[in-house]
Amino acid sequence: MIKTLIIYFSIHHQNTEKIAKVIAEVLNADLKRVDQTKPKEIDNYDLIGFGSGIYFGNYHRALIDFVKNLPEVKNKNCFIFSTSGRPESIFFNLFTKNFKKILEKKGFKIIxxxxxxxxxxxxxxxxIGGINKGRPNEKDMELAKKFAYNLKEQIIIDKRKI
Ligand SMILES: Cc1cc2nc3c(=O)[nH]c(=O)nc-3n(C[C@H](O)[C@H](O)[C@H](O)COP(=O)(O)O)c2cc1C
Structure with missing residues (x-):
C-alpha cells in the first residue's frame, strides 16, 4: 500500500481545502495543515501532496518555507495542487513553475x-463581490477526483517497472 500525506494551507476561503479533501479520499491519504506538520513526518510516507491557494503569484509562503526547510530527499514522489483567482500564465503568475523548481531542488520527483x-x-x-463565486464547484471536484485516480494509476504502473 502506498502511504500518502497531503500537506496543505488554505486560508482565504478554504478553497484549496475542498480540493485537498477530495484528493485525500481517493488516495486514502492523511491530510495535514502545513503549520501542524513536522518535517520529519514526511519520512513515513511514499508520496507527498502539497497544496495551497495562490498568493501574489506563488504558492503560500508557509508551504514554500516548509519545503525549503526540509532536509534533502532522494527522488521522493510528490504532487502539487492549488486554487487561484486567475489561471497561470506564461507572462506572470508562474506559480507552478516556481514551486516545482523549489521541490526539484530538494530532490522531489513531481508526478x-x-x-x-x-x-x-x-x-x-x-x-464587486469577488470572482469565481462558488468555485471550486462540483465540476472542479470531479476533475480533482480524476486527477487523484490518474495519480493512483501512475504509481501502480511505476511500481510494475521496478
Ligand atoms: C492576499 C491574497 C493574494 C492573492 N494573490 C493571487 C495571485 O497572485 N494570483 C491569483 O491567481 N490569485 C490570487 N489570490 C486568490 C487566491 O489564490 C484564491 O482565492 C484561492 O482560491 C485561495 O485559496 P484558499 O481559500 O485555499 O486560501 C490571492 C488571494 C489573497 C487573499
Missing amino acids: GQFNCPGFDTYGLLKF
Whole structure:
C-alpha cells in the first residue's frame, strides 16, 4: 500500500481545502495543515501532496518555507495542487513553475499537478463581490477526483517497472 500525506494551507476561503479533501479520499491519504506538520513526518510516507491557494503569484509562503526547510530527499514522489483567482500564465503568475523548481531542488520527483479556480475576494475584488463565486464547484471536484485516480494509476504502473 502506498502511504500518502497531503500537506496543505488554505486560508482565504478554504478553497484549496475542498480540493485537498477530495484528493485525500481517493488516495486514502492523511491530510495535514502545513503549520501542524513536522518535517520529519514526511519520512513515513511514499508520496507527498502539497497544496495551497495562490498568493501574489506563488504558492503560500508557509508551504514554500516548509519545503525549503526540509532536509534533502532522494527522488521522493510528490504532487502539487492549488486554487487561484486567475489561471497561470506564461507572462506572470508562474506559480507552478516556481514551486516545482523549489521541490526539484530538494530532490522531489513531481508526478502530477492540478489547479482550478477559487473564490477570490482579495483587495478591490471584494467591492464587486469577488470572482469565481462558488468555485471550486462540483465540476472542479470531479476533475480533482480524476486527477487523484490518474495519480493512483501512475504509481501502480511505476511500481510494475521496478
Ligand atoms: C492576499 C491574497 C493574494 C492573492 N494573490 C493571487 C495571485 O497572485 N494570483 C491569483 O491567481 N490569485 C490570487 N489570490 C486568490 C487566491 O489564490 C484564491 O482565492 C484561492 O482560491 C485561495 O485559496 P484558499 O481559500 O485555499 O486560501 C490571492 C488571494 C489573497 C487573499
